[in-house]
Amino acid sequence: MNDLTTLSDAIRAGSEAAFEAFFRAEFRNVAFFVNRYVRDEVQAEDIAQESFLALWKSRERIDAQQNLRNYVLTIARNRALNYLRDVVSRKGGTLEGREADIHARILQHPEVEQRIEALETEQMLSRVFRSLPEKAREMFLLNREEGLTYAEIARKLGVSVKVVEYNIVLALKAFRRAIPKVSGIFLVFLSLFFGNR
Amino acid sequence: MNDDILIRYIQGKLSEAEREAVVAWIEEDPANRARFERLQLDDTFSGLQLPELSEEEAVERLAAAGWPGEASGRRVAVRWLRILTRVAAILLIPLAVAGALVIGKKNAEIARLNTAMTAERVVPIQEDASWLYTVNSGVKGDVTLPDGSRVRLNSASTLRCPDRFAAESRVVELSGEGFFEVVGNPDWPMYVKTAKGVTVKVTGTKFNVSAYENDTAMKLTLVEGNVTVIHDATDRQYAVRPNEEMVFYGQDKAAPVKKEVDVQPAIAWKDGILLFENMPMPEVVKRLERWYGVFITVQDPSIMAMNFTASFESESLSQVLQLLRITSQIDYRIDGRQVFLSRK
Numbered sequence: 001m002n003d004l005t006t007l008s009d010a011i012r013a014g015s016e017a018a019f020e021a022f023f024r025a026e027f028r029n030v031a032f033f034v035n036r037y038v039r040d041e042v043q044a045e046d047i048a049q050e051s052f053l054a055l056w057k058s059r060e061r062i063d064a065q066q067n068l069r070n071y072v073l074t075i076a077r078n079r080a081l082n083y084l085r086d087v088v089s090r091k092g093g094t095l096e097g098r099e100a101d102i103h104a105r106i107l108q109h110p111e112v113e114q115r116i117e118a119l120e121t122e123q124m125l126s127r128v129f130r131s132l133p134e135k136a137r138e139m140f141l142l143n144r145e146e147g148l149t150y151a152e153i154a155r156k157l158g159v160s161v162k163v164v165e166y167n168i169v170l171a172l173k174a175f176r177r178a179i180p181k182v183s184g185i186f187l188v189f190l191s192l193f194f195g196n197r
Numbered sequence: 198m199n200d201d202i203l204i205r206y207i208q209g210k211l212s213e214a215e216r217e218a219v220v221a222w223i224e225e226d227p228a229n230r231a232r233f234e235r236l237q238l239d240d241t242f243s244g245l246q247l248p249e250l251s252e253e254e255a256v257e258r259l260a261a262a263g264w265p266g267e268a269s270g271r272r273v274a275v276r277w278l279r280i281l282t283r284v285a286a287i288l289l290i291p292l293a294v295a296g297a298l299v300i301g302k303k304n305a306e307i308a309r310l311n312t313a314m315t316a317e318r319v320v321p322i323q324e325d326a327s328w329l330y331t332v333n334s335g336v337k338g339d340v341t342l343p344d345g346s347r348v349r350l351n352s353a354s355t356l357r358c359p360d361r362f363a364a365e366s367r368v369v370e371l372s373g374e375g376f377f378e379v380v381g382n383p384d385w386p387m388y389v390k391t392a393k394g395v396t397v398k399v400t401g402t403k404f405n406v407s408a409y410e411n412d413t414a415m416k417l418t419l420v421e422g423n424v425t426v427i428h429d430a431t432d433r434q435y436a437v438r439p440n441e442e443m444v445f446y447g448q449d450k451a452a453p454v455k456k457e458v459d460v461q462p463a464i465a466w467k468d469g470i471l472l473f474e475n476m477p478m479p480e481v482v483k484r485l486e487r488w489y490g491v492f493i494t495v496q497d498p499s500i501m502a503m504n505f506t507a508s509f510e511s512e513s514l515s516q517v518l519q520l521l522r523i524t525s526q527i528d529y530r531i532d533g534r535q536v537f538l539s540r541k
Contacts, residue, residue, distance in 0.1 A: 029245050036241040039209060095213065098220050106234050110331050115242045 008068050011059050019059075023052055026069055033073060034080045037103040047083060051076040073116045081107045128174050136167040143168055198222045203233055207240050330356045332373070335490025337467070342369065346379045346387065349467045352487040353409070374407040376467045381422075390429075391415055395445050398425040398434075405464045411483065415445045418463035426453070471509040471517075481505045482538075489514040491531075496539040500527055 010018030027048060034051075035044035055062070055072050062071065084104035091097035106112070129137065135157075142148045142156070143164075150168070154161045198219065205211055206219045223233050332338040332350040340348045343361050350356055354373020362368070367387040379387050381401025389397040391408035393415035402422025408415045417426055419437045426435045426443055435453060437443050442458040465472045471488055473481055478501045482493045491514065495501060503525060509517055518529040518536070530537045 032244060033241065036207070036237070036244075095217055095220060098224065099216070102220065102223055102230075102233070103237075105230075106237055109234065109238075110333065111238060114333075115238060119242070119245060 008062060008064065008066065011056075011068070012062050012064070014059065019052075019056055022068055026072065027052065029069070030072055030076050034076050037080045037107055038083055039099060039103070043083065044080075047079045048076060051079055054079075067120045070116050070120060073119075074113070077107055077112060077116075125175060132171055132174065133167075136171050139164050139167045140171045198229070200236060203236050204240060207237050328358055328360065330358075333490065334487050337469075342367070344380050344382075344385075344387075346377065348378075349376045351375065351407075351466050352490070371406055371408060373409050374405070374466070376403075376405045376464055378403050379422075393445060394429045396427040396429055398427055399423070405460075405467075407463075409483075409487075413446060416442065416463070417444075418442045418458065418460050420460050420464065428453075465508075469510060471512075473505045473507050475504045475506050477501075478503045478505060485514070485517065485536075491534050491536050493536045493538060496537055499540065500538055503527070 011022060030051060031041075031045050031048035034047045035041055038044045038047060051072050054075050055068070062068070081104055084100040084107070087100035088097050088104060091100070129140075132140070139153055139157070142153045143150070148156070150161050150164045153164045157164075202211070202215070202219065206216060211219065219233075223230050330338065330340045330350065332352060332354050334353045336352055338350045340350060340356055340358075342348065342358055344367055346367075348356060348369075351374035354371070354375060356372075356375060357370040359368070362385075365385075367385060368390065369387070370390045370392075372392040375389075377389065377399075379399050379401050383400045385400070387399050389399070389406060391397070391406060392410050393408045395408070395415050395417075397404070397406060397417055399422065402424055403420040404422075404424055405418040405420070406416070417424070417437060419439050419441055421439055423439075424437050426437055427433070428435075428445070435443060435455070437455065440457055440460055441455055442460075442463065443453050443455045445453045462472050462474055471484070473484070476484075478495075482495060482501075485491070486493050505521065505525070507517075507520060507524075512520075514536070515531060518531070521527050522529060522541075526541050528539050528541045530539075
């Protein structure tokens with residue numbers, strides 16, 4: 001499904017090189033994420049490192065379908081939450097304690113997990129988009145972003161309406177087929193938000 | 198408080214005095230908190246960098262998707278992606294990751310629940326720290342309990358369970374609907390407490406419990422094994438046998454209705470089948486809302502008096518609504534996550 005799947009296989013098999021590659025690619029992201037809640041760079045980096053270590057230690061139990069980044073971010077989230085709880089209980093009432101409480105509440109929000117999952121799809125959709133032919137990308141953006149009709153795009157680019165329609169329909173198909181897990185609902189999704197104008 | 202200051206706070210750019218002011222503002226009003234939380238999440242997640250795409254992979258993916266000709270991997274603006282992902286977070290993602298479970302942690306709520314009960318109850322009290330599994334509308338999720346028992350949770354359901362079960366009993370709390378496959382052990386009963394004032398006691402079995410807080414009835418359907426249903430307020434116990442269904446209407450009426458049924462319709466949801474058998478519209482509306490994660494507004498009250506029979510496997514919401522339009526006097530309009538039903 002994505003470039004981390006093979007990495008995930010290698011890491012599960014115990015490849016330190018694969019783990020290092022994954023660590024290098026994702027460490028800054030994880031530390032950034034943790035720091036947004038913990039609000040202490042040194043602590044955030046510690047928690048991020050511990051999270052990677054925890055992933056490495058439990059590598060044999062990683063599910064092949066599991067996206068590694070989602071996995072490490074989820075570990076990091078739980079660890080950041082534990083850390084914040086500790087700050088709240090030690091420093092409740094102080095500015096630091098109150099801030100820790102505010103951020104611990106956000107981390108417990110179901111949306112955090114959803115957004116972590118969303119990163120994977122976002123990554124995939126952006127790949128598909130970036131690999132469309134330039135003309136199709138342009139037409140797609142004019143249609144979805146600028147809200148131009150097929151006829152308006154055709155006039156603007158000096159092509160026929162059929163050509164515009166063909167490109168946009170194929171772009172939609174590319175998105176749809178890139179997401180095999182999502183069935184009919186994705187069609188609704190596309191038609192709701194990207195429906196013909 | 199304007200967004201600029203909040204964003205600067207989120208990015209750690211404020212002095213201590215300014216932070217104090219922001220924190221006080223957040224604590225002052227739940228609406229402020231909600232606005233801050235939204236900004237915080239948006240800013241944090243848009244700050245996470247996506248790894249770059251490899252060229253072959255893009256070409257491969259496109260070829261698989263049937264795109265003709267050469268693919269070019271050049272980068273262009275992906276502004277639309279932001280819109281897409283915002284929507285995706287609410288609609289697409291919960292569907293794409295059907296097993297997406299949100300795991301909460303130790304919760305003060307359980308302590309409150311426990312103190313509200315006396316120690317002589319038939320149903321044991323779970324003192325331990327608990328995990329909260331939440332499944333949003335439009336999704337289903339699987340949970341494996343600490344003893345290896347499995348639960349499939351239907352849309353808009355939560356299940357609370359401890360890190361480890363106590364030696365004498367296994368206690369979980371369900372709100373919503375779940376299909377349970379409980380690992381057998383006659384000396385170690387499992388209690389499934391529901392928000393409907395009814396607890397199910399089992400020692401190893403397969404059964405379905407539907408106990409949504411916004412439903413009037415609590416329904417238990419037994420596939421295999423034996424279960425005892427306990428009415429919490431009276432401690433009255435009822436035995437249920439395989440292929441039987443027991444329904445409690447409302448919390449006060451202790452007397453449940455028991456009948457022999459075909460269990461398949463009650464558990465079809467766990468295999469992704471959405472089934473309506475001559476179902477009253479108020480029930481259909483609730484199920485569609487949970488199943489597709491939408492909000493339905495019924496604009497003509499006479500619609501609520503109708504019944505609907507249909508079975509869907511992987512149909513989209515608009516396909517379901519189209520069928521409704523063809524077979525009845527109902528018309529529909531979809532606007533984002535809102536659905537409006539009216540008379541034709």
